[in-house]
Amino acid sequence: MNGADVMRRQVEAAHQWFEGTVADVTQAQADYLPAGTVHPIGELIAHIVQGEDGIVNGMLRGQPPI
Numbered sequence: 001m002n003g004a005d006v007m008r009r010q011v012e013a014a015h016q017w018f019e020g021t022v023a024d025v026t027q028a029q030a031d032y033l034p035a036g037t038v039h040p041i042g043e044l045i046a047h048i049v050q051g052e053d054g055i056v057n058g059m060l061r062g063q064p065p066i
Helices: 003-022 027-031 041-060
Strands: none
Touching: 003 041, 027 041
């Protein structure tokens, strides 16, 4: 197994973990902002998705982000 294979497996595992974590989050939960909270869950989800896109497409594939 080479370095690219290891990285691919790590990215896939992290993506599966993330999808499993947010699978049951409803739109109402994603938008909910209780007092004293800086960002709703939906903004954090968007941040993670954009980060993954930047790493996978930008850094690893050399392509523009989706």
